[in-house]
Amino acid sequence: MIQKREAHELPSALKQFNELKAHFNNKIPAVFLDYDGCLTPIVQRPEMAILSDEMREALHKLASVTKVAVVSGRDRQNVAELVKLDNLYYAGSHGFDITGPGAMASEPGGAKAALPALDKADLVLQEKLKEIAGSLVERKRYAIAVHFRNVADDQVEQVRKVVDEVLSSMPELKIGHGKKIYELKPNMDWHKGKAVLWLMEELGLNNANYLPLYIGDDITDEDAFAALQEQGIGILVGEHDDKTAATYRLESVDDVLIFLNSLTDTIKAQGHG
Incomplete structure (x- = not known):
């Protein structure tokens, strides 16, 4: 049974970072993130959502110590061109189109x-x-x-x-x-949650060494929060018009940047990367 709460009821992933880290239990967090509203602020037109140099650097450093995937409703090629990092995985169109390092290229979901x-x-x-x-x-x-x-x-x-x-x-x-x-x-039974589970399987992350962590801001990210509720961590950025299956919350894109840098430091401190 999926548990849902109001966004304001969620603990802060920054203020409760030590509590959140306890979930890792020496596992490496594999990180999945939405793009719009998570890595960049929501803007008036899609083409205005430009990734900051600071966020790109944070993603690059994180991807050097663990698996990182951007899971977006945008076209896969579009989000890859916006992020401009070749050490990340990209799941576009809500996971219908996925590419990544090692010549990964798949269109699961039919x-x-x-x-x-x-x-x-x-x-x-x-x-x-x-x-x-x-x-x-x-x-x-x-x-x-x-x-x-x-x-x-x-x-x-x-x-x-x-x-x-x-x-x-x-x-x-x-x-x-x-x-x-x-x-x-x-009209197919495929969404961001299934894309994340597909990536976990495809990348060999379904084992005791990894813990999936998903960060998103939109209703479309709820499928991923729900899919990972029992086996991972979901972090909602801001809020949307419905209850959420996320476990923690970040207030803004600025908080996401701080969180990603803290996550990188934590993984390094664990002796990984």
Whole structure:
């Protein structure tokens, strides 16, 4: 049974860092992170989410002592180009497209079958939403994000109506929710949680030496928090509109930076890396 709490009820991963470390029990934390809202602040448009040099350096150092993967709703190639580090693993499109060191390249989840429906839905959404000021239809390889952050409040319902109309005519797709977006994605039993478990298995981390740790800020990250609740640690950044299956909380992207650097130091102190 997955346990969920309000975000404000979670202990701080920084203030309770010694308590959190006790969970390691000499295990090495394998780290999985979302990109938007976790490694970079939430911004008005996706292309504005630029990784800071400090965060890139923190990720690079962490990846030198343990396995690190960025698990994002963005296209895998897009998030890899934003992070610009070749010692990380990248799971794009909520884990439908995964690459990493050692020439890893896989598309688990079977999303290729949904590409024709995504192509068609993209055209319909672009046409039907072009008159709604502030709306943005962002096509990814295995998803379509309909952003309404910049849409007037009295027109958000119209955006949702258009999305529902498209979904009702395309059973190959389903809706996903995020911060000020509706996302159309393959109607398959695959999500960030399953992608993390797949990576754990693929990288040989399902043993007594490793402990999975997932950091994310969005509702889409809840699948990963739930998947790891009994065998790992979930850390929510900020809050979203629902209860969370995370174990700890960080307030901001700045706190994530501090936490990652502390984590690197802890792993080194354990004699790893």
